[in-house]
Amino acid sequence: MFAYILKRILYAIPILIGVNLITFMLFFMVNTPDDMARAQLGAKQVTPQMIEAWKADKGYDKALFLNKEAKGLEKVTDTLFVQESMKLFSFDFGYSDANRNIGAEIKERMGPSLAIALPTFMIALITNISLALLLVLFRGSALDTSMMIVAVMIMSVSGLFYIIAGQVLFSKMWHWVPISGYEPGWGGIKFIILPILIGVFAGIGSGVRWYRSIFLEQINQDYVRTARAKGLSELKVLFVHVLRNGMLPILTGVVVVIPTLFMGSLIMESFFGIPGLGSYTIDAINSQDFAIVKAMVFLGSVLYIIGLILTDISYTLFDPRVKL
């Protein structure tokens, strides 16, 4: 097990280098250091002297991949790419172009992101699974058919509509919750109810359909027939046998997502003014803050890889047949 995890971590390193390379190339192709300087200095009058001073200040005056002036190995190492990547690998994200410590910022913003993403994820999982089980229980009935059509309809609406409609109805017209905002702690529940509800609802269509098909696949298995032959009620068959076996394929899709919950939801956070990592990322894209985007891409990849490893580990926990 330990050796396996170690192996996976070692395997992750070339992937992360590749990720870095891609982002680095993309962003320096788009964003010459001059651009960054101008965006950051952002004043009414930006003189060339100011730009030069800024670049030197930030260390963006180095060569990208190959420093022709340096000697020996430094040709490669004394470059922007290697320097910046090395920092990332030690989780030193450096400073944003607004001169704030990105690492500290990420730490601070993970909370709000999780406050939305985690409950959304959990509630959605529970609702979707229970609804799916319900449909499987009444499979083939009119209820099943009509709910499946409703599910397809729910799927066919862009998430943006749900958010707009939710805000107009719940906040603007009915005064149930604040329109947007965030507050840490229990007092903040009023802010996160609506985004969570919308997040859950928007995902219900595809979620229920997916889980339903998984459970239906299970319900045709032989062991379910065995369980019925034991005299178990249909509810017990579903909750004890089908659910437990259905959880295995669900795990593959679900566990990989858990770490990326930290990244937050781009759209939701910016609509509801949640100061999480999602809105951080959007702002960074819009203001072309290379340092933040790079950090977020790196973080996203790391979390994704962690998710993959967790998926494997969770299999060993939940599926007795799998051993690492």
Next chain:
Amino acid sequence: MKMIILKVFLFMMILEPLPADVWNNPHDSEKIATQTLFSAFSMPPKRLDPVVSYNANEWAIIGQIYEPPLQYNYLKRPYALEALTLKEMPALTYYDLEGRLVDENDAHIAFSEYRLRLREDVKYQDHPAFVKDANGTLFYGKLSEEALENIQTLDDFEKQATRHLTASDYAYAIKRMAVRQNHSPILDNMAEYIVGLKAFSQNITKIAEEKKRTKEVLDLRAYNIAGVKVLSDHTLSIRIKGKYPQFIYWLSMYFFSPIPWEADLFYQQKGMKGKNLTWNWSPVGTGAYYLVKNDPSREMVLKANPNFHDERYPSLNEEERNSSNIPRELLSDAGKKLPFIKEVIYTLEKESIPLWNKFLQGYYDASGISSEAFDQAVQISASGTMDLSSEMSQKGIVLKGSVQPSIFYMAFNMEDPVVGGYSESAKKLRQAISIAQNQEEYISIFMNERGIAAQGPIAPGIFGHLDGEKGTDKVVYEWKSGKRVRKSIEVAKRLLAEAGYPEGISMKTGKQLKLHYDATATGPDDRALMDWRRKQFAKLGIQLVIRSTDYNRFQDKVRKAKVQIFSWGWNADYPDPENFLFLLYGGNAVVNTNGAGINSSNYQNPEFDKLFDEIKIMSNSPQRQEKIQKMLTLVREDAPWVWGFHPKSLALTHLWFKNVFPNAMANNTLKYKRIDAKLRVEKQKEWNQPVLLPLVLFVLLLVLSGYFLHKLYLNRQKAVIKQER
């Protein structure tokens, strides 16, 4: 049935603990009942360091914290400066090259000197940097990294202290400006005027570089600028090259805010930057407020500075009161000690929609009016003035409007072979386009009438701007029966034909004239805007190709004069025509200054430039007015810009928000304002009663479907196998 009862009971349980009042209050409900102002910011201010800050949203914060020597009077119109930390307005004396005192109108003026006498009762906010031990050395001057370990914010320092403001703090600020690494946007400008600043800057920049390399602290007290002299603890003199009357305005800007050396050294300590303890994030000032919390991701909190010096609400004498239309209630607090509001909470609101809705719900005390919300908020009354819609006025909302000292214009690149140049045909082409751009329609569609069509570069309220026929651009408009009327499109077409493009077809090539318009169009609203723009050109038969990019690249193109037609704007730094006309001064042209200049249309007219040099050093007088009008006639003829419009800012405030008086020049207006907290609490409750019916219906639906499902399952459990025969 049992289940239903159970569920209804559960429902009651859930409802019970909910607050009896409102559910959707986004703020701390206790603070609503106190002198706390709730406001919003859409972009987190990135730099609160007065040496670099040059943005309206940054100034809105640091304006309350820092105090430059001068400020604009809150109530007086036209805008007038008054002393803030000074005992009186600076004394101005003139010297010739030999250093002899000379008269104001003397031809030999080589220097002018401003002498600033500071008030003695001005103190800084409490800050750990000021704490000294018994020996008088800084207590937190040499913090080790371990000591910083548990420090996250300034509050984590046990001790705090204050000290009096001294003249050397202002000198220190100018020295900081000179350090290139601090990226001051006005350094290059000021170096032209302040004696010795240029040389000092070059010198200190090298020193700073060296110190950075050796990781030493840069203490600017050790260096001095020739033209900036600290005469005593509370007296400072600044020497200016030649005559530069506008300098006095600069003294009201935050670049000239006092910087205590203790804090500068404090923030330079290792490890501070990692904790976001920097000038950019933790300002130290003498103002009415100090920054308690700066979380750019969520909120910023200002609190009233207990050390704030004695400042009183301004009063006006009878004459002033009568000359300007100042509402009486603005004067009711006259003479009372400032500030009134004890705490300000700025919340991040990136989207305009939630902001507007929260304002309507009473959760923000003031709001601007986005164009979407305009016709909801504003009606035009019979007398032609803008007024609140009945819905708004029923809520007790108050409308405040003022024309901004700004201009948005569409510029031609005068270096461009097609639209540029000073030939008759090029002029006529530009004039034709100018006529075709129907600014009035633009203002109506995109600005909801919140703006006035510009007749020249100078904004209303600024010396040099004239109303009526005299202030009308005769190239584009006609004066008809007491009104300005845009010339008809036929006139434009004629001009275009005379320019060599009949019906938009070039006589030379026989092809349709195709022009390129650079824009920073990325938002959702921009498509309509671009469509409109294209239509204006299409009226002349000209095809407009729009090249939209992000703002960065757009700036870059303008700097390199790689544009043909583009739109831009200017927001005045100070209420003087020079601050507008220099946008067209040949010496500031981008092509002449290697991209550094402010004249992005590259307009160069020797006659205009000569007049500019003259008016620049004149004080306001009929002579100055005459010269300015001459200059305006010149640029209207050459038409390097399509004048565009001056935006009108409209602000809405709730009834409980008092003493609000728009002042386009002043930023530190928070201290004058007051809140009627009791009224606020009442109104918020009244406006935000939750609508319960849908909730009840929803729960009922849940209960019913639960019951239905239960029934369905029971039926299945009862199932027997039916035979078909």
Next chain:
Amino acid sequence: MSPLLSVKDLSLRVGEESLLSSVNFEIHESEIFALVGESGSGKSLTSLAIMRLLPDAISVSSGDIRFKNRSLFALPESQMQKVRGRSIAMIFQEPMSALNPVMRVGEQVAEAIRVHLDIKKEEIKDKVISLFEEVALKEPEERYNWYPHQLSGGQKQRVMIAIALACEPDLLIADEPTTALDVTIQAQVLTLLKKIREKRKLSILFITHDMAIVGQMADRVAVMRNGEIVEQAACETFFTHPKHPYTQMLLRDAIFQKEKEEMSKASEPLLVVKNLKVYFPIKKGLFQRTVGYVKAVDGVTLSIGKGKTLALVGESGSGKSTIGQAILSLVDITEGRVIFEDQNLAHLAQRALKPYRQKIQVVFQDPFSALNPRMTIGNIILEGMVSLGIGPKEKTLQDSYIKEILLKVELEAEHMHRYPHEFSGGQRQRIGIARALAVKPELIICDEPTSALDVSVRSQVLHLLQKLQRESGVSYLFITHDLSIVPMIADEVAVMKEGKIVEQGLVEDVMGNPQHSYTQQLLEAAPKLPNLGLTPEDVYNTKE
């Protein structure tokens, strides 16, 4: 005495299609009632109907099932749940999939007890363990916490039986309980079931396709065909005096008739395998180091004569299929030689191998996966011909060649335009044979070609293979786990166990007088047909 269970006039249908029509039978107390039939005959449906576990799509068009004089069909579902597992229990064919893979086996037994019996929590475990003891599961306490995948097939079936017995039912339905098991295990399970019947006096509805097992187990027998019971009789009379022609045919196909009248004498070897070893590396750890090998084939030597058939017999996992693949160069040979016509095929390059690909062909076990579902039969047969350059090149000639081949394997010429899914298992197996035959091979490796087929179809395919051998003198390497068919098809036999050949020789020698204990064990375990008292070797011996 009234019967324990009576099925009266039971008819099932799905849509318009009738699945069962008027099935009638009765089961008395402590009786083993065998329901026999080939796949699709409706025997499993009958059992599911008794349990009321029929899929939703199937509806009852008529009939009733009475259990202890109560109509099961009239019970509400909630009452029926109390019958299942408590009064009527069931065990299924596939022990691999019939147990919940993520639940401890002890729990799965305990669950059944918990549903029906009011027993204290602490006692349940004891009860489960005693049940495990009863079904002869070794180390029952330890096994309680095991998961199904940790158990062997036989052990799983024992757990299934324990579940079924947990609530002391009156009737046990055993639906092909041993079909998926190896012969030796099968014998053990059958013995166990019989023992339990003796001890508990319970009735068993035994469903199977295997006549030999019927003879061994049943008190009374019913034969089903196409949803109808064609014959019902007591066991003894059933075997001695089968009445219905279908029953007669079934018995005939189950008892083997040696068609090879004349044993040709030993011929020169066509293929010689010498000391063949096929090892699969086991990779482990950080850098995927090879830490050991699975010795799938561990030093096998055998030879096949021209026009002869060598049967390779062994239980699952013995490595017999790997030998076939090694001969075809489809797996890497670790050591040893495969000599075909004086040429060592081991480690030969693909290009050099090509001529031999034509001479050695293969027929697979699963007729469903052996044919590409997206190709017509004609194209499937044509593919090999084109690839190896056999047969005519012109389209019309090719077509007639294919038709000829199809006729040869007793299919129709027009079948060449159809797709595999339109054919039954036996027909598909013929297509597979036709495909191999089309390239005129000298050796065909038959990898369990009949194990997925019904008895009657099996005998047809075997006959076909024999006919083809007679006609073209092709040799067979016949890989099988089923000892019973060996005498019918093979000249020589090799018995494999754990990658090694334990006994090898002429069929009559090995089967008639097995030397190795494993061979003896295999022969012992094979179910014997009762009436004649014949086992396969007996068949052979009597013929001699």
Next chain:
Amino acid sequence: MIMLTLLWTDIMVWILIFALIAWGWVISRSPQVKKQWHTIFKSSIAMASATVLLFYLFFTLLDSVHLRLAKTSPGQNTEQQYSEMLSLLDIIFSHNIKNTERTYSAPFATHEYVKSIVIDENGLTTQKHLPLKYVSKDDDLLSKSIVALAVGFVLSLFLILIHLFWRKGRGAFVAMKKVLKGEADLPWRTAYLTLTFLVMTFTWLYILSYSYHVLGTDKVGGDVLYHSLKSIRTGVLIGILTTLIMLPVAVILGVSAGLFGGWVDDVIQYLYTTLSSIPGVLLIAAGVLVMQVTMDNNPTWFETTLERSDLRLLFLIVILGVTSWTGLARLLRAETLKISQIEFVTAAKAFGVGKWTIIRRHIIPNLMHIILISVVLDFSGLVLAEAVLSYVGVGVDPTMHSWGNMINQARLEMAREPMVWWSLFSAFIFMFILVLAANLFSDRIQKVLDPRNDT
């Protein structure tokens, strides 16, 4: 004089259409696949959604033929002048392009939605709802509707008859009877009903669009119906062209990884793990930003705004394609691994059949259902993604007609009081119908083609 000028995406669409026709021809030759499709269309839902999809495709194609119309030239010496590029759809809706109002108006309204300042003769200003310029002055909504619906009915009848004659020739009327009774082999009745409904609705909207703004006007007075119809092309293009770009990459890489194994597998796995580990939006955002820079540096690539936004759309499609192949490739690799273990592949190997032949003959045909399912599934996902990307600011050009841009703008309009709901509503309806049809159709395809659904 008319000059045909095709945009890049036009060319791609038409290539795709011809490829589809060619594919259809191939299918019609294979009875097995033909039968599969027959099964798919046996469901009336599938038939109805296919009809809807075809209807959308029709508008896409109509909007994918761009022309330049000749203008009367002002001078003798000048060369022939052409107007800006117009698509056939633009020409059909030229009255709507021309008749732009000043600002918002509600569907079927006669006056503007917002009040404007009016100065009357006395110099007094008042606020009034100004009348719209291009709407019918008389109250003839009902009479015109009846005429329009009648025209629509006749038109659809005509279309149906053409189709019947094309299918059955002389037996058309007999077939018609069968269809009406629901006895035809396929649910043609549903298809014809759907068609009739669509055609009637559309003719109604179209004919009334001459005298009203049937779906209202937007902020600058543009007709919302026209916007919505123009947006169809953007949505459909992103949906289908992206898969066109993604497919070859995914299939080639996925299959070779699964079949060849070894280092090929390692490299391809590395490639897609790396790509898929980057959060999708960031990758797309980065790609779009690069594209913008490239386009800014090469202003000569396009002459008009239309060409520019078209090129941007093309690049967006390419970026989406490049970033979205990983999922399918992973699926195909796994499936290839599985198939290559199946005995018919072993049999082919035993016959010495070459690797490429095995891929072509045995692997790809057995992967087709996965490819097809993922194509139809991706289609609706991509249509929805366009809206989100536009919100983030990395979608299509802001000057382009697209549902994403419409929603984005409508967001601001929803905050108005009273709400301007019709833009959002139109975008919602047009998008919802397309995505719903696509989802229902893909559902059916999945049900028929996925071997797991055999039960």
